[in-house]
Amino acid sequence: MSIPVTDHLQTLALHAQSALVIAQQQQGGPLGPEFGKASPIGLTILAGMGVLVIFIGWSLARRYSRYNRRRVFAEQHGLDVFDVEAVDRAMAEAGVLDQRKKRWF
Known part of the structure; x- marks a missing residue:
């Protein structure tokens, strides 16, 4: 059972028409003096x-400078880093030795 070509064309035309309706730009969008402005x-x-x-940063x-000081001190005194x-x-x-309180971060 085959469907006539005209039925396929009608179906295709119907799909194209519905896609065109969906793809149209909306007319009542946000326009006016406040459109596009950033908020504080x-x-x-x-x-x-x-x-x-x-x-x-x-x-x-x-932290890196403290690590580097400790590494240099350990290498100069023959200690395991x-x-x-x-x-x-x-x-x-x-x-x-840096006795300042260690930060949480």
């Missing part, structure tokens, strides 16, 4: 994210 909350979020990135630089207790003890005896 967006600026606040961006500023907060900028401050956070700067803080993370500063914190990472601090990964033996934290021995390096802390040797740095305390030498008077160069």
Whole structure:
């Protein structure tokens, strides 16, 4: 049983017409003096994210410089870099141990 070609063309035309109706641009969109303006909350979020990135960079630089000081001290004194207790003890005896409170970040 075969379907005539005209039925296929009618079905195709119906699908094309429905796709055209769906794809048409809506006429009642958000227009007016307030359309496209950013809110102050967006600026606040961006500023907060900028401050956070700067803080993370500063914190990472601090941690890296402390690590580098400990590594250089351990290598100069023939200690194992990964033996934290021995390096802390040797740095305390030498008077160069950083006694500041360790931060949570």
